[in-house]
Amino acid sequence: MAAYPELKLCIAGEWRGRSGQPVYNPFDDGVIGELPHATRQDLDDALEAAEAGHRAWRRTAPAKRAQIMQRAAQLLRERADTIAEAITLEQGKPLGQAKIEVLRACDIIDWDAEEGRRAYGRVIPSEPGMRHIVLREPIGIVAGFSPWNFPISSPTRKVAGALAAGCAIILKASEETPAGAYFLVQAFIDAGVPKGALSLLFGVPGEISEYLIPQPGIRLVTFTGSVPVGKKLASLAGAYMKPAIMELGGHAPVIVCGDVDPVSTAATSALGKSRNAGQVCVSPTRFFVDDAIHDRFASAFGEKAAGVKIGNGLAADTQMGPLANPRRVEAMERLIADAVSRGAKVLAGGARVGNQGNLFPLTVLSDVPDDALAMQEEPFGPLALISRTQSIGQAIEKANSLPFGLAAYAFTNSAPNVEALSDGVEVGNLSINHLTASIAETPFGGVKDSGYGREGGSEGLACYTVTKNVSHLVAAA
Structure with missing residues (x-):
């Protein structure tokens, strides 16, 4: 059987956690791995690390951020065969499709990395002596929740979007298919993302979301999953005035x-x-x-x-x-x-x-x-x-x-x-006349019960930023 990784949480750049929940192979019901669950202390540690990680990452030059992200993409390409085998073991899709998913994740990272260098503001023409400047700034720490059906490309959308915008992100990935997210975070850590700018958690989904979302440090919630769960998380985010990206179900x-x-x-x-x-x-x-x-x-x-x-x-x-x-x-x-x-x-x-x-x-x-x-x-x-x-x-x-x-x-x-x-x-x-819903360059998201906000494209990156207007009255000479 192909190798399956020893799964861990990642907090402040360190791997931790004791194995617990079994991970199954859907082809034969065999146990292929064990997954640690985050404790309340782990959640608090991830929040504290994210505060420091966000301060460091947002002050990193966009060109340097892009360089680190593209290095992570290159590491994923070098490890693609190993990652694809693990995804097939845990999720079941054919090995060829799993490898395509890994390479698609790399394309997403590369595109977001470059787009992060173009988060332009603007100068608004005004009367003499006045300057109106519009800035786009990182929104802050992101809480990201990804599903089981695309173990690496789905969490990549969230991680790449947040990091490209200059945000730290705490990723809660699927407990059923955790290896994709594990390898994704490992590549970013190896590429040099600051400690705390990216954390990886697993555990009881409801307990983690209900604890993280209300925390003052969390400024954005991004979720991919079912409509009922999405509505619940959107309501929780709304109660605390947190913007959200909701990519929910469909029936195409x-x-x-x-x-x-x-x-x-x-x-x-x-x-x-x-x-x-x-x-x-x-x-x-x-x-x-x-x-x-x-x-x-x-x-x-x-x-x-x-x-x-x-x-x-x-x-x-x-x-x-x-x-x-x-x-x-x-x-x-x-x-x-x-x-x-x-x-x-x-x-x-x-x-x-x-x-x-x-x-x-x-x-x-x-x-x-x-x-x-x-x-x-x-x-x-x-x-x-x-x-x-x-x-x-x-x-x-x-x-x-x-x-x-x-x-x-x-x-x-x-x-x-x-x-x-x-x-x-x-x-x-x-x-x-084709059946491809989106690529890295195009915005992806829904309307009606299928959610709101976008992932991918310049529109997706904008969701991870806030707009600040700066008006400057120039002192008279």
Whole structure:
């Protein structure tokens, strides 16, 4: 078996903590590691260290900050194979996808590092003898909370954004998939980030968030995860007048217009749906297909999905790994059973594979009624739901019918359709003729129940800064 790291907390640049909580391999349920939990003293130590770390880091020249961050990215690239194996062991995704995730994290760090050098202010023209200057300053210590589905790229968004802006950050990463964050923080410490500017904690999530967020030193909360938890943390942050970045759940619609090739579009869609076994907040899920090509699209999608090989993520021929935990298997079984009871047809998959681990095939359902639970709840798994539509207007209406608004996709060769989609679909990220929701250079985030604030792009970096206006009356000569 590939090596798995000895996990620790990182506080004030030092690794600490006794092992405790087991970490499981979702392919075979085996224990691969143990994880320490932070004590109240650990939390207080991290807060104290962050105060000193923030003072040192914000006074570090932006060019020097960028140099340190880019060194961390280089270390991650050098360690990518080791990190990818650990991610596959703890989360299940195929090794190739895990390595792509590591390299994506490096791209995020590099881009944020350079963008941090361009946090420009401005000078406002004014009357003689007066100067109005607008500054963008680091907001302060950040409390960051990252999820289990992308063990390194998700925490990287928060760490890179905070550090690029000149902020210290206390990262509480996932207890189910901790190795990605462990390696991330290790690279930054090795690259020379000041002690305390970056801390890593694990523990009981609710206890840590409820203690950290009210602390006076915490100036920003950034969270990626479910809508219910996000609303709870946003309420807590609001009670203490803390701004927040909330990247919450989605239920991404895919509008397939009648002017595209149904077979090639279905193949692209099946590949996109299989990514990380559908455990992605922007995973394409609700397919609204023009009636003229619906049957060919559905048939081709089912055929392509049935051929996706699932298994151990470390195996070279595995195209889709197991689900990350038993909760996801139970959710798939519940949603599929409900949809079938309401008349949906199973075109591929539909039942778990074996009784060990969390293997579940890419599943495709057609003729899914709007009142099926799967059409209302985010499946967060390998479940594609195909429905007929009679017009692009109807498809847009269905796409907007849920309280989610994170990502959406569409396939069309028509300029008027692109215009209608761009104007009508209510999301933070719309991708047309491809299934990539964001890259390092672009802002990522949602609307409605999918959250607010942005990660990535210049807009994301701005969330880690505050605007200060300085007006200077020049003394008369």
